[in-house]
């Protein structure tokens with residue numbers, strides 16, 4: 313694995329067993345994603361984007377092949393180690409925001425810090441500064457149902473970044489937003505990615521989001537069709 317890569321895939325195959333039928337979601341992927349970039353996985357529906365994000369996010373393991381994330385061979389890690397690795401290093405942003413409805417914006421952002429056992433004082437400082445950074449200092453006490461779609465996604469961005477992860481994975485993060493709000497969210501993610509020097513990896517169909525990519529990996533039928541440094545216009 314090249315030293316500056318955050319993800320390295322070698323001959324990665326993922327096959328699902330669907331009621332006795334084998335579904336080949338990934339068919340031998342080999343590529344590296346450099347650190348601290350705005351990287352995009354692009355491809356039509358069913359091409360394997362979510363499957364790939366699940367492997368990078370250590371939610372699932374490859375059927376065969378090797379996957380290194382932040383320098384660790386995650387395909388070979390045991391369950392306890394992988395849970396710990398994911399809690400410390402990886403954060404997720406989803407298209408449906410996936411916030412806890414009974415928690416305030418503040419509590420949603422603070423939650424990952426509770427999971428990693430951070431002290432109360434440090435949790436408070438980090439949570440407030442992250443809410444400030446995403447422009448939601450005044451909405452800290454509101455619950456998700458009192459927030460707009462764009463504000464919910466801002467909470468999700470703050471929650472993703474608050475633990476200072478190595479990687480933020482985002483599956484179609486603008487899919488449920490109108491195009492103007494989507495653009496504001498893309499610009500916020502880009503700004504935060506640079507400020508926090510974190511690696512962002514997206515799966516998306518959204519041309520607006522794809523046009524902001526620094527690295528683009530086009531996949532079809534679970535294979536890499538093309539890699540471009542810079543956006544696909």
Ligand SMILES: Nc1ncnc2c1ncn2[C@@H]1O[C@H](COP(=O)(O)OP(=O)(O)OP(=O)(O)O)[C@@H](O)[C@H]1O
Nearest residue numbers: 328329330335337356357358359360361362363364
């Ligand atoms: N749990 C599963 N069991 C069986 N087949 C699956 C499972 N998850 C995904 N697949 C299949 O694997 C292939 C890749 O799916 P995946 O969700 O990774 O694609 P995608 O590019 O993210 O699609 P979309 O853009 O529609 O979300 C598809 O053929 C899908 O039907």
